[in-house]
Amino acid sequence: MNRKLRKTLTVLFVLASIAVSASVRIGMRDGLAESRTRAVLPLPDGRVAIATTATVDIFDGTRFTMSVELPPAKSINIEGYEGGRRLYIDKSNRLWLKNDRHQLYILDIDSGVPLSPDSVMKSIGFPENVSNVYLAGDTIAVITPENKLCIGTHRHCGTAITVTDIPDDIVTHSGKLLLGFRSGRICTIKPDGTIASAVPPSAQPAKSPLIINVSGNSLYIGSSHTDSSAITAYSLPLFEQEYSFGTSGTISGISAVNDTLLVASNRGLSAYSHGGSKTKTLLNEPLTAIALDNQCGIWTTTSGNGAIFTDKRRESLFKIDTTAYRNRTSPTFCSKLAQQLADTIAPGITNCSLYGSDGTIWLGTRKGLIATDSTGRIIAVIDRTSGLSTDNVQSVCLDKNGSIWITTANGISRIVTTAPGTFSVTSFGQLDGILLDGREFRQARMYADTSGIIHAAFSGGVCSFSPDSLLNTSRYTYTVTPPGPTEPTKQTSPWWAITGFAAMLLSIMFVVLKKRIRSKKRKEYSRREFLLSAGANAAGKIIEKKRLDDPDAEFLYKLQNAVEENLTEKKLNVQILSRIMAMDRTVLYRRMMALTGLTPSVYIKTARMNAARQLLTETNLGIADIATKAGFASPKYFSKVFRQHFGKSPADFRNEAANNHLNT
Template sequence: LDFSVYLPGAPGTVCGRRISELAEGKDGTVWISTQDGGVCYWNPKAQTFVKVPESPDRQNVLSLFASDDLVGAGYFKGGIDLIIPGTASSASSSISSSTFSSLTSSSTTVSPVSVASSAISTTNIFRGQVHTFYPAQLGISEGSVFALYRDRGGVIWLGDGWNIFRSADKGRTFEKMEQFGYAYMRDILEDKSGNIWVATMGNGIFRYNPQTDQMVKYQCVPGDSTSIGTNEVTGISEDSKGLLWFSTDRGGLLCFNPETGRFRTYTKANGLPDNVTYKVVEDAQHRIWFGTDRGLVCLHPETDSLQIFTRNDGLPDNQFNYKSALAASDGTIWMGTINGLVSFNPQIVRRNTFVPPVYITGMYVQGRETPFPADGVQLPYRSNVGFDFVALSYTSPGANRYAYKMEGIDNDWNYTSAAHTASYAQLPPGDYLFRVRGSNNDGVWNQEEATLSVRILPPWWRTVWAYLIYIIVVSGSFVLTLRAYRRREVQKIREQQLLAELARERESHRTHEMFINQITYGACTPQGDAMSRADEQLMSQLIAKVRENLSDANYNVEALAAAMNMSRSSLHRKIKALTDLSSLDFIRIIRLKHAAELLQEGELRINEICDRVGFQSPSYFAKVFQKQFGVTPTEFAQQNKQRITDS
């Protein structure tokens, strides 16, 4: 019998010594209850991944290669380890303190090795012989080599920080390939058709045909979903079907189909745990494996379904590394992380078929946790609301995925993996339905949603009571406005009546006003027939005599008759015949008209005007002025000022 003993204290083992109960969950995990360490669970899938023992300076794996029955691993400042699969045996190369960014092997067990910022070395694995070539010897621009590849014809391709070089003499000398221009070269691959593919950081992808010397460049075209999604490309792989897979820096995973000439992009929107992806390998079942910054991914190209593995599944770390992926001849897959090397047999990786139940576990309003009934909640206006939810699959809970949406706000589902929360700020009034779905770590979704109805109440000014108040206020305003309108109409009618009365009163003075106007223009016509030439001259003389003596209060009818050499009775008959006025009214009207002219000029006070036109009593002057013109001298002056202001 073969027994395994799990003791507390070691990573991945039980949490206590005194085991009280064991129980198997529906998803295959084993729950362990202890009396001295609480409760823990054991994930059988975690036994799938085997971590290669390493020393403290051999953890950050940068590159891998396979030669016969050996696997070589290049480390950041840790040299090379040669590993015999299936055993714990490994050996270190004599280049133990260098940084290896790229490795490749040959059929003669001699491996060209690119060494960042140092040189190019070839190592005989069995003899331990190392031959180092420096940049000046090889004809390359610098020693910072990031891409190294031996094609099927034995030609070595080398990429540094700026250029691509090619060597046909087993790496003794290199020629610069001007066709590629200047770019940060990250990986090189020869496809089944003999094309050379080059991945660059910042300049996209190159495809070069050595037979025809033709070059095709693939770059990101904004708005074109069939182009590459980013120009930051870090790795190239080809699967058994001839599809080319490109890892990128924050651009997801790219797949190129040579038959259609189009790219397809996989990102977090398609379920990836992260958009930083690393080199791809294919297993015997044609599944695609690649690392990310948040775990290992297994892609099933036929269904586009994903399996995600993390440290919870036994990986040494969630972050993988550039070009550190290898499928050995025995089917074992080797992957390099920033915390060591891991291997696994993809044939025994079991898929989690458990459909996890999904629950809404918490709700927050204005940042505070709030209890919620199952039949829904009512929240005040402009509430900030958040939700916690969970899919109960513990095989690898960190790889569970969620999709949520708020009906009435979100048009599409929001997908998330690391976070199982959702928040909405200042929801407008209305009825909403929060919906959430969940999947296990292998992408098996539960189609039964967890839901919660949410009603956001309107503000007080949009409630029924507020609208009733608005109706009352508007109705009251309408009534008040109507009353004011009616009062104004009544006032207008009264004013019109007063104006009519004034018009009737002034009609009686129409003859006198006509006479005043005639005086103003220096002409006077009799009542009836037109005035003769002699009468016009007489009238002009009469008006002139009166105007010459306006300031003389004693100037009367007798004085005017004497000035005209006429008797009082003759003067009276003549004025009566010409103007239909008495001699006294004739003199008075001329005085008042001149007073009106002086008031229009506005330069003299009323008392002064009274003296100027021959009135000794201001009160008598005001009385006869009002009788003649319908207004007092003061009102006449004010009306005159108003007319001037309006004009």
């Protein structure tokens, strides 16, 4: 097979793979701050940064772990920048954002804290007043209003050269800087610090900043004009033009996969073969940016519909089948010892358990995965803060390599022991092909067959995968370390050294404090107590009528807990509830209507009213305090809703209840 035919087949394969792969949309239901996304940047550690119109959100592959608002006080003006939002990351793990308001923000990617750009610039050695900032590879460069281009790294500023114009963008190839100008001119910097023109200006300057991309030994330049746009490709390092073709719309990004060129614009996403002779439209909606991760997964952002991820290879890792689960349900406790430890460590909330290959006992609970030894000493607790998609661990099993695999409500995670008491946690979700359409994994239904394939049951089918196929996937990995040594307790005087007067004083204080605590307990209920005693609701009634292993009962149990634990939150609504339940809002609405007859909003409102009624009749709390505990922002609004629900004001309701009690 000759070289030209091989190249043609490769292009067709890439185009076909992209075309048939199902795209996954990441939006507000997944935790994104808002749907108007403007830039995307896959990070070296496997996470993804997405810039919306007001925030920068960090996605770890299964959920958003961070959303950082951008205060104007933490920015500097860069008047020479005229493009849209652009994200960069430097070698010090700092995230840089340029936006269309000529502002520059810098964030610490681990803590999410906005840094002072002035302080960062000063620490590197750059001038205070800059017109634009560029990041390319290991290089950070700034340009001053005097057209001085200062080139450095994330640690120090190096050479400064004079340029005649402000570059639109700077990229690198083989350690050399390439400067792109609005006129279409591409320049290189010689060792002596002078600038040499590599590509002459085009006959028609672009109306918006150039889009420049380097892939392999090819340089791609996208220029948008009033009526059309053009893509030009040059071979490096000689800057010989390979081809040029026109395209429609305003170009917002360019990425190359093998010999396929992906062009994002306000018309959608198109794939072009080498030379631009063959094209295929992949997305038909306005796009604001495109980027490739280190597995060639395609990330695009939209003008008002979240972000889109496409990678056919990742979607083949997990097989979703609607066949019945073939194995029997595993017992909740793998041994009597595991049951004893669960009764002590996690009473009433343990879903599953397992003996690890090293003798560690793993307890899957509604509050996370607990690792303990045979004496009951807790080695580690792995939960949402450690990378799980939710705290509720449904099933756990062991693969042939000794790794622990668990299912949460809608995700699968791998736990590997890297050192005594230290674990790495890698989670997989919808980006990897775990698409359950709002359904959830079942409790204690996960096993590895004789060939090593792991099968996990969900409501309506089975998810199967090979652990070996997931060893080299690029996923962000959390590290769980053992707690550090506690500080030694300072030596205090023995009790017999206390004088009689001090002992008597302590006794009096103890009696007074004990009386106050008893009085407070009579007047107030704890948050959990008053929620649990708020009266029977629709979910509770249905749970009593169903078997404990019924999928509907499991859903209602989780729903009831989710509302109870968050009822005091004033902003609790269907959007937040769907996020807590890890379900699509539409799916949650339909399922709640089918099982309870109540919409999510009415369900939450009813729970608030039941809690308020209980507090009014059985505590001496004021109306304002009850309003707060029932999740209302103001007593006035609480009284209005209460009157609409019960036909009388909270005060009248309390007085009537008191009179009825006296008459009884």
